[in-house]
Amino acid sequence: MEIKLVKDILEANEVIAAQNRAFFTEQGVYVVNLMGSPGVGKTTLLERTAEGLRGSRRMAVIEGDIATSRDAERIAAHAIPAVQINTGGACHLDGNMVRGGLGQLDFGGIELLVVENVGNLVCPAEFNIGEDAKVMISSVAEGDDKPLKYPLMFQVSSVLLLNKVDLLPHVAFDLERFRADALKVNPRLEIMPISCSTGEGLDRWLRWLEERISAQGA
């Protein structure tokens, strides 16, 4: 009974996600669904990404949070169009919530839309929102045992950004174990160690985005 219900919700979401998808394709915008636990650095990554793409690519952001508009305010301070969705209690964004946010953005000239999901390593992985790619962030402060303990998020993501590598000298984190476990769960996962504090590794992330945006516009 409960399983049936969950299936209905997921199927209904797929319909709306497909509609979002058609809209994004029509607009020629590349869409990233950015996911990860609270405090791994999702919004800070978007700030660094905005700086990195400034003058070359036009970006917009949809911020998903349970409460507050703090994240959208941080993004807007970088002169990036940003919409805040407050989910109330909900632990993830779904296709319908994202659709609600789309009407508040002017897509003229926008080439990249990043949707920052609610901070949660579990639930967001189950809901498509019409994105081109799911990108997840983890942090060395979270520990190296996450791929096997939270496998779905690692399975559905195309890119895994491993943030806060500047903290490696101060935490117990086995990078090789983490990498091996992540690839065991998803052999196609592209793993990029980064630090949003020092800027390490961000060039690779920006290059990855640039290639996708170019292909989308072609």
Added chain:
Amino acid sequence: MEIKLVKDILEANEVIAAQNRAFFTEQGVYVVNLMGSPGVGKTTLLERTAEGLRGSRRMAVIEGDIATSRDAERIAAHAIPAVQINTGGACHLDGNMVRGGLGQLDFGGIELLVVENVGNLVCPAEFNIGEDAKVMISSVAEGDDKPLKYPLMFQVSSVLLLNKVDLLPHVAFDLERFRADALKVNPRLEIMPISCSTGEGLDRWLRWLEERISAQGA
């Protein structure tokens, strides 16, 4: 429609939680529901707690994880009775899952049961499991903006353990802002800065537990 459904699920859970509660009272065991994001140090706290209570109080642990039995194995290595519940995909423990775990524990002589919830700062806060107290862990690596962004978890908890304070010199974290925001959300919250790496602050946590266990047995 959807709201009605969620209400039904929560009401059904309350019935089972009350049954668990009656069982715990009968056994004279104090029960903590330990919650927090992935990687904030829940299992490490339990390892330190097991060491701290050794020889004085008898403790058991129920580990909730989506997958793997790694956490229960870590606890069992400290000669503490531990049961692993794998939730499959589910993002939280509910009363029924905990009830399923109870049958696998021998409660003879056990004075404290800690149930480590799935790593998630959102969903576990909605489900009572029959506990005496909800305790949450946050970490300075998660950032100081969490109380206002994830308010429910802070509202329902009696104790907030702020872990990894040994990392304070290496991360941007405003302890006074964090404390003020947490108390704004829940003025009765008891906030304890700790480090499971250095042991800082753990004496206060152990004292808090000791007082509750004594009161329960009285």
